[in-house]
Amino acid sequence: QAALDELGVAADFQALWAYPNPERQEVVAALGRERADRLVAIRSMLDTGATVVAGSDWISESMNPLFGIQIAVTRRPPDGSGPAWVPGERATLAEMIEAYTINGAWLARQEDETGSIEVGKAADLIVLEENLFEADPMTLKDVAVQLTLLEGKVVYRSAGFE
Numbered sequence: 001q002a003a004l005d006e007l008g009v010a011a012d013f014q015a016l017w018a019y020p021n022p023e024r025q026e027v028v029a030a031l032g033r034e035r036a037d038r039l040v041a042i043r044s045m046l047d048t049g050a051t052v053v054a055g056s057d058w059i060s061e062s063m064n065p066l067f068g069i070q071i072a073v074t075r076r077p078p079d080g081s082g083p084a085w086v087p088g089e090r091a092t093l094a095e096m097i098e099a100y101t102i103n104g105a106w107l108a109r110q111e112d113e114t115g116s117i118e119v120g121k122a123a124d125l126i127v128l129e130e131n132l133f134e135a136d137p138m139t140l141k142d143v144a145v146q147l148t149l150l151e152g153k154v155v156y157r158s159a160g161f162e
Contacts, residue, residue, distance in 0.1 A: 004050045004051070005049075005051075010050065010103065010107050011045040011052050011053070012053045012055065012107070013055075013072070014040075014055065014056060014068070015042070015068035015069065016056065016061050016062065016068050017039070018042065018071050018075050018089065019074075019082075020077065020082055020085040024085065027039065037086045040086075041089050042072055042091045043089040043091055044089060046091060051106060052091070052098075052099045053106075053107045054096060065100045066140050066141050066142075066143055067140075069100065069132075070138065070139075070140035072090070072091045072096045073090060073092065073093055073096060073137045073140065074090065074137050075089060075090050076138070078141055080138045093133060097132070122150075123152035124149065124150055125147075125148075126147065127145070127148075127161075128143050128144070128145060129144045145158065
């Protein structure tokens with residue numbers, strides 16, 4: 001962690017790679033279980049105190065950050081059809097929200113302008129249909145966006161949202 005901080009860099013993860021699927025099983029077979037289990041080591045990085053950032057390197061299964069957050073929090077297939085892959089590498093919901101917001105802004109050197117809800121920052125916000133902290137972690141990817149603001153201006157409103 002000290003080395004990352006000293007360099008001013010972050011550990012950047014594509015959280016959608018953190019669950020078992022056929023592609024990952026090929027990687028496990030090629031690398032061996034011990035080495036493969038160190039892939040997408042989000043918890044290990046968080047535990048060092050490193051700044052963890054998350055995003056998507058499209059093309060992937062989804063560009064929806066809630067999909068990536070669900071995977072990072074559960075490390076299970078999105079449909080819940082299997083066990084967690086290296087469950088000790090799970091992150092918390094709060095940690096992943098930070099990874100997708102303020103930590104991403106820090107990485108872009110824009111943390112004084114965006115990435116958190118504070119007076120004087122760009123009002124880039126979403127309103128969700130439910131509180132993520134009260135939702136079943138296996139349904140996070142399905143929580144709908146009701147409203148999107150970009151610099152305080154409505155750029156998306158779901159039908160029926162008032």
